[in-house]
Amino acid sequence: MMKRNLKYILPVAIALFTACSNNQKMEDPKQQNALTFPQGKKITNENFTGTAYLQMLMDADSLNSISVGNVTFEPGARSKWHSHPSGQILLVTDGVGYYQEKGQSKKTLRKGDAIKCPPNVAHWHGASADTALVQLAITGREKGETIWLEAVSEEEYHASNQ
């Protein structure tokens, strides 16, 4: 009798489980990002280690000097050390990553975090080693553009963090 019951229960269970799994696809950071802001184009300049993508959501102009970009870092990818003359605000919309200022410990970033990078302080940010990071980068441009420095070494990238 158990065998006959399984014949009915199993297909029902499989069908419903499949429906549930489709809902869970939203958890993948790049898929989640695709649901909110576009991932944009792969960054091809020399200012990043690993693979990252940028979609500018708003450019600075003569009336409003704030620019907003959506940045996706694949696992292991990060910016080089750099600084912003007007500082920057990072809003993490998905995934797990790192942020570090020169002279400070590396910090872990998670979905929902908001970080302020002070003006002219060298820092870097990127994904964690095994999970992508998606962040909005809000940058005042009135005092000039980003100043790019050296790459983040493997030792710095893998250092223990707070």
Add this chain to the structure above:
Amino acid sequence: MMKRNLKYILPVAIALFTACSNNQKMEDPKQQNALTFPQGKKITNENFTGTAYLQMLMDADSLNSISVGNVTFEPGARSKWHSHPSGQILLVTDGVGYYQEKGQSKKTLRKGDAIKCPPNVAHWHGASADTALVQLAITGREKGETIWLEAVSEEEYHASNQ
């Protein structure tokens, strides 16, 4: 025999359906917002019609004059007409809403939209009549605070939009 099979199938189906329903809660704008940035506290000042919530993600300070707030409008809720001396950028993270500048047609806002409100231009924004709106509001504060004007009338709110 059908009755005996239902006795086994039904509990399994109900259990799995409940599990699926819990996943689908992510689609509701306020729940989605709770998964990214906090909804914050109900706004109690006189500057809004209907129910809205605000969570400041980053305050302006002496080094960086940009503030970022997460604003949730319940269906039908909207700001009053207002303007910003440095302008504002809105990023829609969920739901459906409206944005209108004085003298222009009302526009529909959807998840993924980015809007720039020019400095000193009177405008309003809010949720649509039946769906909440969740947006990030990015505002330069170096030239002063928001200037609040009159409420958006029912006629203005329900006007046909682009």
